[in-house]
Amino acid sequence: MKKRLLILEDGTVFSGTAFGSDKASQGEVVFTTGMVGYQETLSDPSFYGQIVTLTYPLIGNYGINRDDFESITPAIRGFVVRELEEYPSNFRSDTTLNDYLTSQDIPGIEGIDTRKLTRIIRSKGAVRAILTAADEEVNVDEIVAQLQATPLITHHVKEVSPKAAYPSPGRGQRVVVMDFGMKHGILRELNKRDCDVLVVPYNTSAEQILAWHPDGVMLSNGPGDPADVTEGVETIKKLIGQVPIFGICLGHQLFALASGATSFKLPFGHRGANHPVKDLRTGRTELTSQNHGYAIDVESLANTDLEITHIALNDGTVEGVRHKTHPIFTVQYHPEASPGPEDSNHLFDEFIDMMEAEKEKKHA
Numbered sequence: 001m002k003k004r005l006l007i008l009e010d011g012t013v014f015s016g017t018a019f020g021s022d023k024a025s026q027g028e029v030v031f032t033t034g035m036v037g038y039q040e041t042l043s044d045p046s047f048y049g050q051i052v053t054l055t056y057p058l059i060g061n062y063g064i065n066r067d068d069f070e071s072i073t074p075a076i077r078g079f080v081v082r083e084l085e086e087y088p089s090n091f092r093s094d095t096t097l098n099d100y101l102t103s104q105d106i107p108g109i110e111g112i113d114t115r116k117l118t119r120i121i122r123s124k125g126a127v128r129a130i131l132t133a134a135d136e137e138v139n140v141d142e143i144v145a146q147l148q149a150t151p152l153i154t155h156h157v158k159e160v161s162p163k164a165a166y167p168s169p170g171r172g173q174r175v176v177v178m179d180f181g182m183k184h185g186i187l188r189e190l191n192k193r194d195c196d197v198l199v200v201p202y203n204t205s206a207e208q209i210l211a212w213h214p215d216g217v218m219l220s221n222g223p224g225d226p227a228d229v230t231e232g233v234e235t236i237k238k239l240i241g242q243v244p245i246f247g248i249c250l251g252h253q254l255f256a257l258a259s260g261a262t263s264f265k266l267p268f269g270h271r272g273a274n275h276p277v278k279d280l281r282t283g284r285t286e287l288t289s290q291n292h293g294y295a296i297d298v299e300s301l302a303n304t305d306l307e308i309t310h311i312a313l314n315d316g317t318v319e320g321v322r323h324k325t326h327p328i329f330t331v332q333y334h335p336e337a338s339p340g341p342e343d344s345n346h347l348f349d350e351f352i353d354m355m356e357a358e359k360e361k362k363h364a
């Protein structure tokens with residue numbers, strides 16, 4: 001068993017056992033609290049550039065299967081677990097988590113105190129870290145200095161958005177998806193409703209999108225700071241009022257920025273599968289799947305045409321907005337779940353209804 005270290009930029013060193021790829025890797029460490037769903041988590045492109053630690057202590061027990069991927073190539077930089085299960089037991093399992101991460105050249109570390117790590121992230125916020133082999137020559141001070149000197153990655157979306165448009169045909173509503181690093185779950189939900197989908201890169205112009213005569217535009221999730229994605233914001237500004245829009249996570253943030261709001265980095269993010277969100281219109285609370293490090297400033301919404309529709313019950317931050325006059329709504333959480341509860345799946349039906357209603361209005 002090879003030893004591996006996880007060294008944080010504050011100098012904390014965790015010593016554990018290596019799994020997955022042998023390479024060294026660095027990124028921002030974040031924690032997620034989902035008790036299951038590690039396959040969806042590691043393949044969610046919104047984690048691009050991040051080392052993900054799971055607070056649930058036993059990971060890998062149902063293996064990796066054919067069906068639960070949220071992207072073709074995982075974008076995470078590393079996986080941190082308390083205890084890795086080497087012998088999965090599940091009828092869907094094709095391979096082990098260890099073999100899968102090795103095949104994808106992603107390093108992992110197991111056997112460290114993930115509770116301690118999570119408490120550090122909770123108190124210090126964004127923490128950069130490096131995963132490296134535990135050989136004698138490791139000089140922690142040098143590594144910490146190197147970590148602190150490494151410029152932060154910007155514009156993560158460029159790395160995970162597709163290079164060209166592609167269709168996922170259907171006979172229903174025509175939806176153009178602006179793909180900022182889309183989880184497959186979004187496409188799955190649109191396909192389930194027979195949408196005629198065209199997935200386009202993040203920098204597709206509004207003119208091009210409208211030239212496809214969509215019934216609606218979907219703004220996907222994606223990694224990084226929404227303020228970096230200026231091309232997306234400019235495009236969305238031009239789409240507002242032209243076409244019904246539904247946005248998820250980064251898509252929600254970009255729509256809010258395009259409407260004049262501002263975003264900020266949360267102290268330690270919302271990542272997990274049981275985040276309670278209150279719908280202010282119905283008073284109902286739904287349990288939601290979440291994965292975000294940024295959020296929209298409540299105060300900044302005062303000078304926009306947006307109305308807050310959802311709030312997070314854990315910390316009161318904005319979880320959803322809608323346009324006061326145009327058919328547009330967006331949420332910070334994940335109605336496509338994958339992983340997590342499907343309480344909010346009805347939002348995809350509301351999107352379909354909204355597109356149908358707009359068409360009827362036009363033809364009336």
Ligand SMILES: NC(=O)CC[C@H](N)C(=O)O
Nearest residue numbers: 221222224249250293294
């Ligand atoms: N899942 C997402 O779309 C995340 C949005 C954004 N990258 C954030 O961290 O807040």
